[in-house]
Amino acid sequence: MPGLIETRALTKQYPGVRALDALDLQLEPGIIGLVGANGAGKSTLLKILLGLIDATSGSASMLGFDVVTEGPTARQFVGYMPEHDCLPIDISATEFVAHMAQINGLPRGAARERTAETLRHVGLFEERYREMRGYSTGMKQRVKLAQALVHDPRLMLLDEPTNGLDPEGRDEMLDLVRRTGKEFGISIIMASHLLSEIERVCEHLVVIDAGKLVQSDSIASFTRQTAVLLVEVDGDAAPVGERIRGAGFSVTVDRRELRVPITDDRVYDLIRDATIEAGVGLVRLEQDRRQLEDLFRESQPEEAAGV
Numbered sequence: 001m002p003g004l005i006e007t008r009a010l011t012k013q014y015p016g017v018r019a020l021d022a023l024d025l026q027l028e029p030g031i032i033g034l035v036g037a038n039g040a041g042k043s044t045l046l047k048i049l050l051g052l053i054d055a056t057s058g059s060a061s062m063l064g065f066d067v068v069t070e071g072p073t074a075r076q077f078v079g080y081m082p083e084h085d086c087l088p089i090d091i092s093a094t095e096f097v098a099h100m101a102q103i104n105g106l107p108r109g110a111a112r113e114r115t116a117e118t119l120r121h122v123g124l125f126e127e128r129y130r131e132m133r134g135y136s137t138g139m140k141q142r143v144k145l146a147q148a149l150v151h152d153p154r155l156m157l158l159d160e161p162t163n164g165l166d167p168e169g170r171d172e173m174l175d176l177v178r179r180t181g182k183e184f185g186i187s188i189i190m191a192s193h194l195l196s197e198i199e200r201v202c203e204h205l206v207v208i209d210a211g212k213l214v215q216s217d218s219i220a221s222f223t224r225q226t227a228v229l230l231v232e233v234d235g236d237a238a239p240v241g242e243r244i245r246g247a248g249f250s251v252t253v254d255r256r257e258l259r260v261p262i263t264d265d266r267v268y269d270l271i272r273d274a275t276i277e278a279g280v281g282l283v284r285l286e287q288d289r290r291q292l293e294d295l296f297r298e299s300q301p302e303e304a305a306g307v
Helices: 044-051 069-076 093-103 107-120 136-148 169-186 195-201 238-246 265-276 291-304
Strands: 004-014 017-027 031-035 059-060 078-080 155-159 187-192 204-209 212-218 225-233 252-254 257-261 283-288
Touching: 017 059, 017 204, 031 044, 031 169, 031 195, 044 059, 044 155, 044 187, 059 225, 069 265, 078 169, 078 212, 078 265, 093 107, 093 225, 136 155, 136 169, 155 169, 169 187, 169 195, 187 195, 195 225, 225 265, 238 252, 238 257, 238 265, 257 265
Parallel strands: 031 187, 031 204, 078 155, 155 187
Antiparallel strands: 004 017, 004 059, 204 212, 225 257, 225 283, 252 257
């Protein structure tokens, strides 16, 4: 079975700027986060895959199809949600999404039926006949997602799907993206500069910076457990920390939380006894996990050293 995406030495040179720099990438089906700072090359990569712009050199394939020589064939299996606002506001969501379904090859009747189902899925069924000029930003983002989904693609490319949304709208969109991938079995590549979004939705992470691949691996590998216990108590953690430190263990205290390196199995009993002696309740005791932000914090000293 062909892979999802493969690029070899993919390069895009603009005047004075190299957006992609000999990018080698191989991705299998799944829900994938494409992360990097603004200008890292995320949108450029998606546009090359879609045939919207040409690469300067190198090659790329999508679902086993070469994006240059077999682009039209590849694109019939792909849905795309662009970052920018691109909706025709003087028609309804139903008209627009049904039109996009027909462009993607669905007969008129099937297009109307699929449009109704898709707008229900994204939460716009009751508002489907309204002109989109009256839609909120969140509703417009849902329409953009619907038109990418309506023809039942094998792969969806989502470019900053939470762009312009408030926190509540962002949560709803991320939940919708996750459910779309899980319930319909569609592979998704979601580009975002927000690591917290990627961690909530995706199974695999691709990190690019200045057009180069930094890392590509499962989310689990990035957020693996550390050899540190995270302890939360229901009062001042300082007395607990003093007792742990007095027993010869290192500890970091921050108000109600403590972080204790696991250097010896005795540490578990020590934490239990220390909380009892300090007269505080034990709220949480778990092995700490790395956050995706740690990946970038760890890389900063190296980058600074190279300046």
